[in-house]
């Protein structure tokens with residue numbers, strides 16, 4: 461059995477007068493330490509699947525297991541979530557924001573953890589500052605530090621780079637990739653950016669139009685996986701894979 465297993469998951473949203481089938485019969489397995497991406501047409505259920513993997517919603521059918529434990533209703537599993545917006549609390553200092561999760565979980569922690577993580581993400585000495593004093597890219601780096609502080613078993617990244625300018629986005633991709641390797645984390649990235657998926661992942665799952673199913677899985681060649689996301693974009697194997705995924709995605713959208 462793999463580290464993260466999505467077994468036979470389907471999901472339908474019900475409202476008073478409509479039923480929306482978001483996902484249909486999803487099976488996938490992710491190994492510990494692996495980095496995978498979900499891409500697919502808009503509305504195909506990627507965020508729904510992340511919410512199911514996070515244990516935030518119960519799927520209509522099927523189950524998700526992390527480290528052999530069922531996720532839904534499991535309070536022991538810590539799963540990190542990084543979103544497009546950083547959701548830092550403006551009235552709390554950077555340090556308070558980083559240790560908040562640990563406090564909420566009642567986990568014992570080292571008083572220097574915020575400083576150490578801030579140093580790791582390249583932002584030393586900003587513990588006492590407030591979120592409003594930082595740029596968008598810096599705030600996302602603090603969000604990364606906050607996510608890592610609770611030592612999550614899995615990190616779920618829902619378009620965390622998409623609100624940033626191009627240069628900040630490339631820098632943050634490199635940093636996230638480096639940090640996740642250093643901390644041996646398993647991660648899932650949802651993105652609309654094929655290049656980002658190739659540059660950051662070991663494998664890419666392409667979803668079909670709603671109701672989302674796994675249409676195709678792409679292995680990223682090893683020579684790209686060993687590079688930083690920035691370097692990966694200029695490797696000779698990058699462009700052929702980009703074209704292949706692009707064509708497949710186009711065929712799904714028409």
Ligand SMILES: Nc1ncnc2c1ncn2[C@@H]1O[C@H](COP(=O)(O)OP(=O)(O)OP(=O)(O)O)[C@@H](O)[C@H]1O
Nearest residue numbers: 473474480482501502503504505506507508509670
């Ligand atoms: N809470 C909800 N209630 C009803 N329908 C929902 C709800 N959340 C999502 N949906 C619908 O389920 C489908 C899948 O949505 P989801 O956000 O998972 O897709 P997505 O692939 O992440 O989309 P995008 O790429 O545009 O972010 C969409 O048709 C959406 O409108």
